[in-house]
Amino acid sequence: MRIGIFFGGQSREREISFAGGRTVYDNLNKSIFDAVPIFIDSKGHFVLLDWQYIYKGTIRDFYPPVNFLPKSDLPVQIYAESLKNLSDEDWDKLIAEVGQKINPSDFKKHIDFAFLALHGPYGEDGNIQGILEWNGIPFSGAGILPSAIGISKIAQRQFLQQAGFEGPKSRILNQNDWNHQPHENIYQNLKKELGLPLVIKAPHQGSSIGVSILNEDDPNKFEKLVQKSFFELEITEDEWNGYSQEEKIGFIAKLVDIREGIGLPVIAEEGMLYTPDELLEFLNNTFTAKKQSIKLKAIDSENSLLIESFIEGKEFSCIVIQDENERPIALPPTEIRKGKDVFDYRSKYLPGISRKITPIDAPQDIIEKIRSQCAALFKALQIDVYARIDGFITKEGKVFLNDPNTTSGMLPSSFFFHQAAEIGLNPSQFLSYIIRTSLQARLKTGKHHFELQKMIKQLDAALEGLKKEAQKKINVGVIMGGFSTERHISVESGRNIYEKLSSSEKYLPIPIFLSGNEDQHELYVLPINIMLKDNADDIKDKIQNYEVHPIISQIKFESSEITEKYVGIENIVLKKISYHDLPDIIDVTFIALHGRPGEDGAVQAELEKLNIPYNGSDVESSKITINKYDTNEILKNAGISVADHRLVFENKWQSNKEAEIAAIEEQLSYPLIAKPADDGCSSAVKKIKNKAELEAFAGMMFRPQAEFIEDLANILKLKKNEEFPQKNFFLLEELIEKKDAKYFLEITGGLLTHFKEDGSIEYEIFEPSEALAGGEVLSLEEKFLAGEGQNITPARYTPQAENYKVVAEQVKATLKKTAEVLNITGYARIDAFVRVYEDLSVETIIIEVNSLPGMTPATCIFHQTAINGYKPYDFIDKILAFGTEKMKKQTITK
Known part of the structure; x- marks a missing residue:
């Protein structure tokens, strides 16, 4: 059955839709479904997307294509609505670069069927459902x-209210009233009627976009929050002129972010600004002319806002599904424990920022x-x-x-899959359930009855056949988690491997x-259901306090007909094992661990004792690449460029800190880069700009307790939930800069190895x-999480396309030599800086080698x-096949 996955769209939630569409594309059962990606761009075009683009980190990484982008001096990506004056013919040419317009x-x-992964206006408002119904295509979900x-x-x-459900007191604030009545009066009336805190909601946005909570009695803040929900912003001359050039660019980047800001195009003084560059120029010119303030407004804003009284209580989200008799079954509601008032976009989609407790911590009757x-x-x-219903x-x-x-x-870890897992359905099985149940639901329209019944009959036969096939498969142990600072990313990687x-x-x-x-590894x-908990710490907590909640047992019983139909093999139960049980x-084995253990050879050594094949490099190579200092030394001796570097040891630092600082400052100049020397990427990597920050970094790294030392954390601007390990040594490196190169960029390059006929390795x-960093260094989120990073693949070494190959071959040659020197096998990711000179000669400076690179859905190795x-x-199949063949060769050699 050909399943058209509709994703992207015109709403502010398009990036989450894009990432969700990719999840559906990857998880549809390949034995019975053929996934067809149908991307909807922000102008409403339907694009039969070439599959390669599904694995870009964000929509803006591939659309609009680079050669259609307006020239820009700003590091801010744009969406298709920022293109102006394009004819229909131009749009056809643009779309043809990524797929086929339909x-x-x-x-x-x-x-044959449309799976809707769209959010917000045009996606879950009946628009696309009507188009599909008109054209005779059955679709997923509600009518x-x-x-x-x-x-x-x-x-x-x-x-x-009309149906008798309890709710908070609420009022509607119209744009017309807001524009023509004193804001102070509006605020005082709402405060009197609803009390504080006030919840301010943009009514047609999802993912908590345009939702704010006013906690304190502050009319000025109320005005700003209302403007935010109307997708407006007023900026004054003093504010703008008080920014540095870098801060102005940061302001523009935040302003045009469709999740938190206004987006583009933006209306300013009845004119339309389409690009970040036009907006920057307009603001500079406006305030040069001594205008006191300017109001900016989104082209798609809200006409009314919903203002509600605040509900004091536990927040939850509950997925409701239905069985084949159309009986609704509410899955176990999940309690949302937030780090701040609003369960906002980042809290919803980035692991570790909020916690999901399933079922909600409440008495059974509640x-x-x-x-x-x-x-x-x-x-x-x-x-x-199905539906997701939120509440308190x-x-x-x-x-x-x-x-x-x-x-x-x-x-992958959304409520949708998280709660389905509680009744034993993995994502692939749950998607099959959605498709089958949606076909049944479409029968109620009285349209295309015969065709629908035929599709249901064929799908039922295919589902029955799956149960027999499951017995013949290769069993792959996907090891995830660990106890490093990258354990949450490891779980994301492991889940992604599991789902693929x-x-x-x-x-x-x-x-x-x-x-x-x-x-002692456990x-x-x-x-x-435990694998799909929010993050590694939640999984560990669930293991240590394992029990099956009575409500889960009850829901499993209520939904037993569903699980019997869609689960091919009996659900796995929680079981503690040893390596010898494997x-x-x-x-x-697929080792989805990052840092220690995993990339240090420890797990590989245990697997080799048991002759179990695994992914990635062998023990000795892993021991080298986990240690950034040793890696740098080996590469330097092999003639490969690396940053100047030195180790800082706790005992020397504590015994004579001033002498150690003097030695550091004699070798390296500020700013410099500080990082753990023997752990994974990005955790606790900081740009150190002065002696105070160096002392703070050392103090945090050598701290005696796990808790942060607040003063030092503040100097380093650490976030509350940021990972920062305790070590007895760390690495300092020179800050790699452009110097006299013509072009300069940061890259990350992947590789895969194969065996030649003579048994030698081919890279x-x-x-x-x-890689474009939003801050001073690339964060974990930017590297691995959907919608966060800006990665352009292939890298833009020069503006001249004809010079690309000359430069690219030199870079790839250095990456290959690095892999050979370090004896990397299987696959890996190598991070580097590239200097391109006037004569197209290239210097590639290696900064890091990851023997088990992140395999999250958004990581750029898939691009x-x-x-x-x-x-x-x-x-993944190639990686596993190589590991299996390598183990066979080692066994024969032994």
Whole structure:
């Protein structure tokens, strides 16, 4: 069955939709479905997307294509709506670079079913549902009516009140009233009627975009928050002129961010500004002319806002599904524990910022009350298939439902998959359930009845056949977690590997969580519901306090017909194992660990004792590459450029700090880079600009307790939940700069190894990506998390396309030599800086080698493999095949 995945779109949630569409594309069961990516751009064009572009980190990394972008001096990417004066012919040419433009009337030529991963206006408001129904394409999820209600928070509130559901007091603030009445009067009236805190909501946005909470009695802050929800901003002459050039660029970048700012194009004094450069020039010119202030406004704003009284209580989110008899079943509601007032965009989609507790920490009768209310609302709104319903439970036991969503976020650890896992469905199985149940739901329209019944019959036969195939697959132990500062990224990588393999015809993945310490590794086989907890610490906590909540047992019983139909093999139960148990469980291992253990050879050594094949480099090579100092020394001796470097040891620092600082300052000048010498990438990597920051870094690294030393953390501007390890030594490196090069950029390059016929190693070096850091150094989020980083693949070494190959071949030659010198096998990622000179000669300075690179859905190694024709599954398959062959050769040699 050809499944058209509709993703992207015109809303402010398009990046989450893009990432969710990729999740669906990867997790659809390859035995029974053919995934067809249909990208909707921000102008509403339907694009049959070439699959390579699905694995870009963000939409702006590939669309609009580089040669259609206006010239810019700012490091700010734009969306397609910033292109102006393009004819229909121009749009056709632009789209042809990434795929094929199709019209709704052509859908039937390409797809049998539409899986909707769209969010917000045009996606979950009934628009796309109507287009698909008109053109005879069955689609996933709710129909037109509940979608139209579900998109509007104002319509939802009115419906909930009329249907007898409890809710907060609320008022509607119209744009016309805001523009023509004194803001102070509006504020005082709302404060009197609703009390403080006030919740201010843009009614047609999801992912908490345009939602703010006013806690204190502050009319000025109220005005700013209302402007934010109307997607307006007023900036004064004093504010603008008080910014440095760098701060002005930062202001522009935040302003045009569609998640937190206004976006582009922007209306200014009735004129339209399309690009960041035009906006910067306009503001500079406006305030040069001594204008006191200017108001900026989004072209797509809100006409009214919903203002609500604040609900004091626990926040939850509950997925409701239905069985084949259309009976709604509320899955276990998840409690959201936030780091701040609003469960905002970053809190929802970045692991570790908030916590998800499933089921909600409440008495069983309260949980049942939440479930029954959610199921009742699902039915009242006539929703089909599934919905995500958000709400609060107060201390008095009152349930307030406030946001029925007819499309849920579909990132790997979203509520959508997180709660389905509690009844035993992995993501691939849950997607199969959604498709089958959606086909059944479309029968109710009375349209295309015969065709739909035929599709359902064929799908049922295919699902039955899957159960027999599962017995013949290769068992892959996917080891994730660990105890390094990168343990959360490791879980993201491990889950991604698990999901790619679970939808394949060849492999059966078994998730294994590694915990403990360097002296004693602890291994646990994980059931799917624990694997999909929010982050590594949540998984560890669940293991240590393992119990099956009575409500979970009850929901499993209620949904047993669903799980019987879609689960091919009996669910795995939590089980503690040792390395010696692995040969009875798995055939091959995929180590998804980062830092120590994993990239240091410790796990590899245990697997080699048992002759179990694994991914990546062998023990000796891993021992070298985990240590950045040793790696630098070996590469320097081999004639490869590296940063000037030195180690700082705790004992020398503590015994004579001033002498150590003097020695450092004699060798290296500020600013310099400080980082852990023997751990993974990006954690605690800091740009050190002066002696005070150096002392703070050393103090934090050598601190005696796990808790942060507040004064030192403030000097380093550490975030509250940032990972910063304790070590007895660290590495200092010179800051690599442009110097006299013509072009200068940071890159990250992946590689894959193959065996030649004579048994020697062949290196396949991918086209590196150019990495753009939002701050002083690339963060973990920028490297690995969807929608966060700006990676351009292939890297832009020079503006002249004809010179690309000359430069690229020199860079790739250095990456290959690095891999050979370090005896890297399997696959790896090498980070470097590149200086390109006037004569096109190149200096590539290696800064880091990762023997087990991050394999999260958004990591740029997948952008690179796509250029060489590998889908992520193909790449993973190649890695496992090489590891298996390498172990065979080693066994024969022994």
